Amino acid sequence: MILSLKNVSKTYSNGVKALDDVTIDIKAGMFGLLGPNGAGKSSLMRTIATLQAPDTGEIHFNDLDILNNKIEFRKQLGYLPQEFGVYPKMSASDLLHYFASLKGITNKSERNLIVDKALEVTNLSDVRAKHVAGYSGGMKQRFGIAQLLLNNPKLIIVDEPTAGLDPAERHRFLNVLREIGTNHIVIFSTHIVDDVKELCTDMAILNGGTLLAQSTPKELVHTLKGKIWKISTNREAMERLQLEHNVISSSFNDANDLDVRVYSDVSPGAGFQSVEATLEDVYFTTLNQNNHAEIL
Numbered sequence: 001m002i003l004s005l006k007n008v009s010k011t012y013s014n015g016v017k018a019l020d021d022v023t024i025d026i027k028a029g030m031f032g033l034l035g036p037n038g039a040g041k042s043s044l045m046r047t048i049a050t051l052q053a054p055d056t057g058e059i060h061f062n063d064l065d066i067l068n069n070k071i072e073f074r075k076q077l078g079y080l081p082q083e084f085g086v087y088p089k090m091s092a093s094d095l096l097h098y099f100a101s102l103k104g105i106t107n108k109s110e111r112n113l114i115v116d117k118a119l120e121v122t123n124l125s126d127v128r129a130k131h132v133a134g135y136s137g138g139m140k141q142r143f144g145i146a147q148l149l150l151n152n153p154k155l156i157i158v159d160e161p162t163a164g165l166d167p168a169e170r171h172r173f174l175n176v177l178r179e180i181g182t183n184h185i186v187i188f189s190t191h192i193v194d195d196v197k198e199l200c201t202d203m204a205i206l207n208g209g210t211l212l213a214q215s216t217p218k219e220l221v222h223t224l225k226g227k228i229w230k231i232s233t234n235r236e237a238m239e240r241l242q243l244e245h246n247v248i249s250s251s252f253n254d255a256n257d258l259d260v261r262v263y264s265d266v267s268p269g270a271g272f273q274s275v276e277a278t279l280e281d282v283y284f285t286t287l288n289q290n291n292h293a294e295i296l
């Protein structure tokens with residue numbers, strides 16, 4: 001199973017270039033699309049879901065040209081948009097039975113099996129009799145996944161599902177994705193580095209509509225081996241540090257000083273300590289280099 005995008009570009013009528021020559025192959029497993037707000041993640045998701053056409057480019061799912069075979073492709077697709085429906089006061093179980101009937105699963109015992117499985121995978125069996133309208137945000141997100149699992153899609157696209165979830169719900173939701181990622185292609189977008197770190201076999205970083213990096217999280221972290229340095233400093237010295245070095249990020253430590261992470265091929269000087277690179281370092285250096293290139 002493979003989803004291939006070739007030279008996909010999209011400019012909206014207001015002149016914003018949301019996708020700029022995106023070329024990528026996405027294989028089975030869990031694929032994380034990481035990028036800041038406005039990077040073009042939703043535009044890419046909607047384009048793959050055939051809800052908007054690109055200006056140029058091709059997209060194939062296995063041998064199927066999806067832009068010219070939308071109906072056939074959509075039968076194999078499960079898509080959870082960033083914002084989705086308002087639910088009636090119906091129990092999760094009744095609502096899933098209703099959706100399954102709409103999808104053509106008319107045999108009652110077959111439908112029972114499918115609905116039970118969808119509730120089980122999304123960890124909603126215990127609350128199946130509750131109204132979905134009264135679910136928490138995280139439960140609604142999981143219900144959205146249950147709904148799209150009904151017709152056993154081969155490709156699942158989930159747009160920023162963890163935005164706004166509290167840590168416990170986020171954790172529960174990522175576990176559900178992890179479970180379905182074992183036998184589907186799952187593409188999900190996020191601006192949270194830890195989502196990708198915890199979950200993804202493959203990933204890409206998108207900014208300004210351009211794919212800046214694509215690989216496994218492990219390989220991307222490996223590219224920074226020996227290039228990340230840390231120093232503790234106070235707030236006054238921070239400004240100078242930023243002028244003189246390639247500062248990636250900073251955070252307060254227990255002594256209320258700043259732990260500053262710097263990118264450099266060689267030791268930046270006295271007081272700096274070499275540290276293990278993280279996926280967060282990858283994300284920020286990639287975005288910084290891109291912003292820097294744009295300024296030049």
Ligand SMILES: Nc1ncnc2c1ncn2[C@@H]1O[C@H](COP(=O)(O)OP(=O)(O)OP(=O)(O)O)[C@@H](O)[C@H]1O
Binds near residue numbers: 018035036037043044
């Ligand atoms: N329908 C539209 N018409 C015009 N501009 C749009 C439209 N949809 C998105 N944009 C613009 O395209 C760019 C990419 O937006 P997109 O929603 O794809 O990014 P995103 O990475 O999903 O961001 P977010 O996390 O904020 O949703 C932004 O500058 C956005 O304002």
